[in-house]
Amino acid sequence: MRFYFDIADDFYSALDHEGKDLGAVEAARLHATDIATSVARDVVTANGSQVVVTVRDETESLFDVTLTVKWTLHRTQVEFLERDRP
Amino acid sequence: MSRQIIEPLLKRLRATTDISPGDEQFISDLPITTKRLDGGEIILSYGDRPSACCLVIDGFVIRSKIVADGQRQILAFHQPGDIPDLQSLFLHVLDHDVSTLNECLLGFIPHTAMRELVTSRPMIAHALWRDTLVDASIFREWICNIGQRSALSRLGHVVLEIYKRLKLIGRVDGTSFYFPATQVVFAESIGTSVVHMNRVVQELRGLGILELNRGWITILDEAKLTAVSDFDELYLHLDPSL
Numbered sequence: 322m323r324f325y326f327d328i329a330d331d332f333y334s335a336l337d338h339e340g341k342d343l344g345a346v347e348a349a350r351l352h353a354t355d356i357a358t359s360v361a362r363d364v365v366t367a368n369g370s371q372v373v374v375t376v377r378d379e380t381e382s383l384f385d386v387t388l389t390v391k392w393t394l395h396r397t398q399v400e401f402l403e404r405d406r407p
Numbered sequence: 408m409s410r411q412i413i414e415p416l417l418k419r420l421r422a423t424t425d426i427s428p429g430d431e432q433f434i435s436d437l438p439i440t441t442k443r444l445d446g447g448e449i450i451l452s453y454g455d456r457p458s459a460c461c462l463v464i465d466g467f468v469i470r471s472k473i474v475a476d477g478q479r480q481i482l483a484f485h486q487p488g489d490i491p492d493l494q495s496l497f498l499h500v501l502d503h504d505v506s507t508l509n510e511c512l513l514g515f516i517p518h519t520a521m522r523e524l525v526t527s528r529p530m531i532a533h534a535l536w537r538d539t540l541v542d543a544s545i546f547r548e549w550i551c552n553i554g555q556r557s558a559l560s561r562l563g564h565v566v567l568e569i570y571k572r573l574k575l576i577g578r579v580d581g582t583s584f585y586f587p588a589t590q591v592v593f594a595e596s597i598g599t600s601v602v603h604m605n606r607v608v609q610e611l612r613g614l615g616i617l618e619l620n621r622g623w624i625t626i627l628d629e630a631k632l633t634a635v636s637d638f639d640e641l642y643l644h645l646d647p648s649l
Contacts, residue, residue: 326600328602328603328606332610333606333613335603335609336602337605339590339602352600356602356603359558359600362558363558363559363603363606363607
């Protein structure tokens, strides 16, 4: 089975024109997760917060894998600003 | 043996080592059998025991390895004048695959002739030894690339490496050069998925840094590309006087 993995994040979206032969939907899910985590590294370091990988087969769209970054502050933002001040 | 066949190798050795005109004559006298291959063809496979070294005369060659899940990792790109399997002279069983990227003209030099050459001409032995050390330096840089850099830097780094090395043998036109790797091939060299590679290409184009167009690569802003790629050409050891 040939699967296609399109990506969309805070900055760019890219269509997969090549696709990849994988044995099963479960393998496609794992591959999509792999793509999402690797793209997330680039997106998050550029202050983005989300990556969506949409998985298609030859005929239709199958599912999304969404990776979102969540920040939870344990102090106020003002406190952090003070800490970072040289 | 026609001088043109050996010229890319001589050009590189002249630029990066101290070989003499006498050494050049010995290299030119090597017995070389040429062979033309299409793109994507296997030259040597894992486990092979070659009895000749393969010289790239025209085209590009890939060294790669298939990892457990069937994924291909590209280990190195080779250009005219390179001898990708020089190690087979001493390491008799190949531990990776060697294949063509595009249509190639290859020259095969029997190991026996190579051994005689390095025994009789010590400066040539030094030059080839230096070659294998530079090879190792490039592998160290690729470890840093794949292990630490962002996908954008990785691609930029590989592109700059190809550009600097092609420049040495006069195969660039300004900041454009022909290197017909598909996005799949680039993805396999920087350890990303194809779609991630596609994203990086968009980003570099959007920033006005780099353009990939049907096998032609154009560096639009070399200073910016060098900066975003964390690129320092020292590891290529292009200048023997340093």
